[in-house]
Amino acid sequence: MALQAASWVPSTLSIAKEELRKKLSISPIKAQTAAATPAVNQSSSDNKKTLRKGSVIITGASSGLGLATAKALAETENGMRPLGVLVCNAAVYLPTAKEPTFTADGFELSVGTNHLGHFLLSRLLLDDLKQSDYPQKRCIIVGSITGNTNTLAGNVPPKANLGDLRGLAGGLNGVCSSSMIDGGEFDGAKAYKDSKVCNMLTMQELHRRYHEETGISFASLYPGCIAETGLFREHIPLFRLLFPPFQKYITKGYVSEEEAGKRLAQVVSDPSLSKSGVYWSWNNNSSSFENQLSKEASDSEKARKLWEVSEKLVGLA
Ligand code: LMG
Ligand code: NDP
Ligand code: PMR
Numbered sequence: 156m157a158l159q160a161a162s163w164v165p166s167t168l169s170i171a172k173e174e175l176r177k178k179l180s181i182s183p184i185k186a187q188t189a190a191a192t193p194a195v196n197q198s199s200s201d202n203k204k205t206l207r208k209g210s211v212i213i214t215g216a217s218s219g220l221g222l223a224t225a226k227a228l229a230e231t232e233n234g235m236r237p238l239g240v241l242v243c244n245a246a247v248y249l250p251t252a253k254e255p256t257f258t259a260d261g262f263e264l265s266v267g268t269n270h271l272g273h274f275l276l277s278r279l280l281l282d283d284l285k286q287s288d289y290p291q292k293r294c295i296i297v298g299s300i301t302g303n304t305n306t307l308a309g310n311v312p313p314k315a316n317l318g319d320l321r322g323l324a325g326g327l328n329g330v331c332s333s334s335m336i337d338g339g340e341f342d343g344a345k346a347y348k349d350s351k352v353c354n355m356l357t358m359q360e361l362h363r364r365y366h367e368e369t370g371i372s373f374a375s376l377y378p379g380c381i382a383e384t385g386l387f388r389e390h391i392p393l394f395r396l397l398f399p400p401f402q403k404y405i406t407k408g409y410v411s412e413e414e415a416g417k418r419l420a421q422v423v424s425d426p427s428l429s430k431s432g433v434y435w436s437w438n439n440n441s442s443s444f445e446n447q448l449s450k451e452a453s454d455s456e457k458a459r460k461l462w463e464v465s466e467k468l469v470g471l472a
Contacts (some may be wrong), residue, residue: 179216214243219385223419226413242419246347252341252343263334266350277357278401285365293372294372295376299382302350314361316349356375358432359373359453364383371431380408381408
């Protein structure tokens with residue numbers, strides 16, 4: 156099934172890319188996807204119809220959490236095949252970069268990929284989700300504990316802080332504005348954590364704007380510390396060596412890719428996790444609960460401003 160799921164990648168990828176291209180010339184996200192439902196070539200002529208009715212789109216499904224989630228969904232044997240779900244999962248983390256790098260459109264790479272790419276993708280696919288007749292339509296944006304300063308992990312420097320969004324408003328291009336959202340000096344670890352705050356704020360703003368009207372459930376989550384994924388590929392080898400045992404034996408926050416994939420798969424298709432506007436987390440015994448976001452990550456005024464600034468940057472306003 157996992158291989159079958161992988162065979163979905165090119166067709167859904169091209170649909171999403173085509174959508175993006177049609178609207179404007181932005182390309183921070185290659186929408187790599189996987190799905191657990193019947194393949195495109197088994198359906199009728201209309202690919203868009205298949206997207207609406209029979210698919211889960213997962214960005215960043217070539218490794219780590221995205222791949223493990225696709226596997227967990229593909230292994231689900233019951234009739235409850237998930238339909239009409241968008242999972243914004245792809246991310247990059249550049250903790251050792253001394254200088255910023257940029258997307259083709261000139262946005263700092265971490266925020267461009269993790270936030271702006273998903274902001275645009277979710278907006279472009281909203282109509283498809285809206286029109287789907289699947290009863291539990293969902294749009295999920297993966298967040299993290301490290302963007303939440305109400306936790307110990309969120310207090311490890313550098314801490315997330317979007318400030319007044321002056322760098323983002325200036326285009327995040329490092330030329331006529333800072334490459335950091337708050338207008339400060341480039342810091343790759345902070346840029347990642349800031350992008351996760353954006354992900355969690357965006358989910359809540361989507362919920363406020365669209366949940367009632369569309370019936371789509373919007374959710375974010377912290378799947379646990381999946382300390383061995385490709386996310387840390389840019390970190391120094393010593394970190395990659397020590398981080399998994401540190402998380403396993405000291406913080407006890409470690410989860411395997413398989414376990415994390417099952418958690419995200421629950422948010423995709425478990426009827427008991429259908430509530431909208433929620434940031435899900437799991438206890439050590441793997442039971443899910445609605446977690447509290449930090450002050451900044453639940454600031455509705457900041458969410459609105461982030462929405463408006465992001466709309467301008469991706470050409471939707
Ligand atoms: C920033 O540093 C970087 O500046 C930035 O560029 C970016 O990379 C960012 O978030 C990413 O990090 C963050 C800095 C915060 O954290 C560190 O640098 C941690 C390094 C700790 C170095 C210890 C090395 C020696 C460890 C040997 C022990 C191995 C144990 C393995 C487990 C075996 C189990 C059988 O720094 C701080 O905030 C300092 C706060 C320090 C608080 C210490 C809390 C106690 C935790 C227990 C210590 C265990 C250390 C293990 C470290 C693993 C790597 C994270
Ligand atoms: P991985 O690096 O394994 O997965 C990230 C995925 O994103 C890869 O498939 C990667 O594909 C893809 N990706 C990166 N850039 C792009 C792009 N521009 N377009 C399309 N795809 C892209 O890391 P994880 O599985 O750990 O990360 C998945 C999510 O989980 C992220 O949102 C991360 O923030 C979140 N998370 C992870 C935690 C952890 O402890 N690992 C903890 C909390 C949250 P490719 O390599 O082919 O480019
Ligand atoms: Mg962190 C106390 C629990 C805890 C948890 C659950 C995490 C998760 N971390 C915790 C604690 C600590 N970390 C402590 C005490 C330290 C100082 C030694 C520490 C350090 C640390 C570093 C250097 N942690 C990190 C890094 C990273 O580079 C990772 C990061 O911030 O990426 C942005 C990271 C993480 N810690 C986590 C999680 C989940 C990460 C991965 C990042 C993410 O996806 O959000």
